[in-house]
Amino acid sequence: MTSPPAQASTSVGIVTPQTAQFDTPIALRSGAVIPRYQLVYETYGELNAARSNAVLICHALSGNHHVAGRYTEHDKYPGWWDNMVGPGKPIDTNRFFVIGVNNLGGCHGSTGPSSINPETGKPWGSRFPLVTVDDWVETQARLANRLGIEQFAAVVGGSLGGMQALQWSITYPDRLRHCLVIAAAPKLTAQNIAFNDVARQAILSDPEFHGGDYYAYGVTPKRGLRLARMLGHITYLSDDVMGTKFGRILRSGTFQFGYDVEFEIESYLRYQGDKFAASFDANTYLLMTKALDYFDPTHHYESGHLSEALAPAKANFLVIAFTSDWRFAPERSREIVKALLDNERNVTYAEVKSTHGHDAFLMVDPYYHEVVRTYMGNIAL
């Protein structure tokens, strides 16, 4: 639901989120059942008569449905992928009908741990079940049904969002023609899981976590969430870009010999941690990290071979990795490419030279954007 562009002609302009209620229970991979739930989403561009131009954008750890545009003219920041999605942009809303959705378990309007559990009249908190990438694909598919979309032109995602796109190609091979998997990995390594677990332990051991039911106490485990985000940020940036941006620059020019900020990098990290802890729900952060840990399309296969897991996929693929991404390094994307080639799928693979680490997938890079633009431009509607 897009109003005319407010400022620049490459913006989708002022946008309004919408809500879809689902009263059919959903059985999750964990065995838990959520009786009813809502998903909040945004759309940009127009669904064509053939209903063949829909693109689903799947969000990453801390993302949401607000992909592009602004809520008011005075909104300081646009949606999280506004540089990628809009009229004339790589994912061109003049051509595509683009959908952003806040995943189940989120904290931006979709049903999640901070939502009211209708059975108790209180926030779900610790009773909210863990969700997996498979579960998200299922809820996204139900939203597609609701919107009358039988088949997506493309499902697109970066990082954890790329894992959802990949899972779409396995679960619903006939429901997407193209799959864009950006800065992702076929499953986490032990080191990836280790970083996630430190982040989780920071939250779980915060005395204000109260077993996940902090809502009732009027507090939030903000110390833990802040630490989790600070740590996350280190893994989103490359060593190089941290060195270039911050190096060993001192805030006051000399050592202070205390525990206040000495180096600019400390100031940056603490600021990012504080900002995030003030605005994001800790339970959602926890479950998002678990969804990352659990993701493993080979889990059902004794062989453990990704090629076997990807055999059902029919889509054409664009896989993109960034050279300085050490969270999900290019090697991990190449595993996906190799497994797709084993299945004789059409795969385009781009390894983008970038110093920005994992975060590069969110940033403007002419080559990266041109690859996406060209790929999307070639999609037949």
Added chain:
Amino acid sequence: MTSPPAQASTSVGIVTPQTAQFDTPIALRSGAVIPRYQLVYETYGELNAARSNAVLICHALSGNHHVAGRYTEHDKYPGWWDNMVGPGKPIDTNRFFVIGVNNLGGCHGSTGPSSINPETGKPWGSRFPLVTVDDWVETQARLANRLGIEQFAAVVGGSLGGMQALQWSITYPDRLRHCLVIAAAPKLTAQNIAFNDVARQAILSDPEFHGGDYYAYGVTPKRGLRLARMLGHITYLSDDVMGTKFGRILRSGTFQFGYDVEFEIESYLRYQGDKFAASFDANTYLLMTKALDYFDPTHHYESGHLSEALAPAKANFLVIAFTSDWRFAPERSREIVKALLDNERNVTYAEVKSTHGHDAFLMVDPYYHEVVRTYMGNIAL
């Protein structure tokens, strides 16, 4: 002070720590003065008549003076570098008089934040000043004076210990003939500092930290220290060795969909964190990480050139790096080698192939140990 070997002939056997009291105030780099202090240390082997065979071992972040041997016959674990130091070992106590010392600010007997401040009769806590690598070198030099050692045959250290060895060569160029700098770096990168700051923030924001004066409350900031250690462990191990040792192995074979241990790597990290938090002082951990951050021999030089900073050094050097160490990667050791070569110093450099990451410097590796053995064996006494 070494008794005859208790069991194996390659062990220094049962050892007893000693204490040196210093009543001359020490002015620290921060401007703070410690009026009097003690250092606890151990020695292995015998000082020769010429007093030319002394070797100083500098410890890293969580190390101490207990380098080799055991305290009792039933001691489960020997000193932290027992595989390197002993009769017939690479640092051969049949030939060398080896000294291990707990640094000022430590928590294993030397004066530190948990020691009683004679002025108040209470633990130093938040009043204990921050110390730097330069300060440690100064206190170690005073200990050497006390022991009648004018010149060390070698000063040796890994990681933060390697930085102390390097600083020795700058501060007291005539007091060491050889300098062994292992798995170190000439200064921390922004990423290194960032990891340290997350660890510190975990401790500082623990409600049981009480501004550093937790001793009076009968508590310790164990949650924060546990997180700091878990995080540290990730940076000590390589991604590869974590993958080989733990991979995605599940503790119970299936997903539990909760926040208890699912993956073996989580179990390992939490165990390491708990063990450390129960035995190490949080204030000491904080100040050790700050000493790492502050270390930068080029700090006094406008050029910022390491070559200029190392110009005073006269020692011969052995520099060792490990291929899978991403905390202090071989590139960082090569910076040291380059700066020493710029000054036409004698440098031996070994880049050891290892999958063990930063921790490799503590482990048995035949090539690594042979390099140290050969180098030490060639030292003229």
